[in-house]
Amino acid sequence: MLGAIGLDAGQESAYRALVALGAAEVADLAHRLALPETDTERALRRLEQQGLASRSSAWKGRWVAAPPGVALGALLTQQRRQLERAELAAASLAQEYRAEAEGPAVHDLVEVVTGASAVAHRFAQVRLGAVVEVCALLTEVSQGEAVQPRPGVAHRVVIERETLAASPSAAAPPRGAQLRVADRVPGGLLVADRRLGIVPLTARGSEPAALVVHGCGLLDSLLGLFEAVWREALPLRLAGGGAPGPAGTPGAAGAAGGGYEEVTTGPDATDLEILSLLLAGMTDARVAKRLDLGLRTVQRRVKGLMELAGVTTRLQLGWHAYAKGWVAREPLG
Structure with a gap:
């Protein structure tokens, strides 16, 4: 029962016996508790440190119990204060842990x-x-x-x-x-x-x-x-790039083998690739290498696109391509 204030079973038994007897010598108390005198004396000294027992001034060699209401009340008050301090420490540690838990993240x-x-x-x-x-x-x-x-x-x-x-x-x-x-x-x-x-x-x-x-x-x-x-x-626009050509235009009919076929309704997929790369700033030779076409094939296709657009310069072809939606700032489709 009194373990909460720091007493073990032997110490608690000794204190209860002293309260019952009022005063007792070590030998009498040891006999009552069925403990060796050395153990009983050790328990009494512990009770003395706790303020629960003291040597009698009236009877030499005897021990007396401190009044439970006063002695135990003081110990309980001390215990409460220690618990309060422990609670404050726990709250502080919890707050510190939360702060650390919010910033790991900075490591990760x-x-x-x-x-x-x-x-x-x-x-x-x-x-x-x-x-x-x-x-x-x-x-x-x-x-x-x-x-x-x-x-x-x-x-x-x-x-x-x-x-x-x-x-x-x-x-x-x-x-x-x-x-x-x-x-x-x-x-x-x-x-x-x-x-x-x-x-x-x-x-x-x-x-x-x-x-x-x-x-x-x-x-x-x-x-x-x-x-x-x-x-x-x-x-x-690159073949297989997922961007479809304008409506009504052939697919990649002229792409196989890199040859150019006459376009009647609009540029085919390879024409659009060539046009896109040219507008991106690549030379005819770079376009040919990129698309695995012959240089003359690229040039023939560009000429065909100019004829289709009704223009005489590549600059005009670029403007026409934007106007007709062959190429756009935003992907087609």
Whole structure:
């Protein structure tokens, strides 16, 4: 019963016996408790420290109990105060824990990944984790492998013009995505569902490293950068890119083999690809290499487009293409 104030069973029994007897010698109390005298004396000294017993001044060798109402009340008051202090300490620790729990996040919002294998794995994780949309800025066409579109997931990709022009046709940008080309892309970036992004950290030739950014203000800033680049970039039309041609136009009838066929109702898919790449700033030779066509084939097709549009210069052809909806600032379809 009195264990709550720090007494063990032997001490409590000794105190109860003293209260019943009023005063007792160690030997008599030991006999009553059926304990060795040494244990009984040790218990009495503990009770003395607690203010529950004392040596009698009237009877030498005897011990007396302190009045329970006073002695136990003081111990209970002391115990309550200790409990109150413990409660305050617990509340303080809980508040400190909550504050720490709100900011881990600061440790986990950004992580650095190093090594070619680890970086490639994280790029794949981010892309495959998307269920709604992937946004990407590509400074290397080889990065296109990391953003190959998946069914049901929208992909918006901006490629740097120099990168697009210099890359071999075998390393084409991702097909099935909304593609745009920009004079300059500030850096590589891949964002999945606006909640997780990854940014290459090292320059070409260095040990690969990347920064993985979880949902936070930094990710919002990266998305703002993507949207700004996307708005200023020029749409590209590449075969299989998912952007249909204008209504009433043939499909890719002239694409096979790269030959040009007379167009009677409008440009075909290959014409639109050529036109899109030319408007993106690529030369005839670069367009031919990109589309795996002969240079003369590209030039013949451009001439055919000019005749179809009724213009005499490529500048006029560009204006006509926008006016007729063959190309647009926003993707067609």
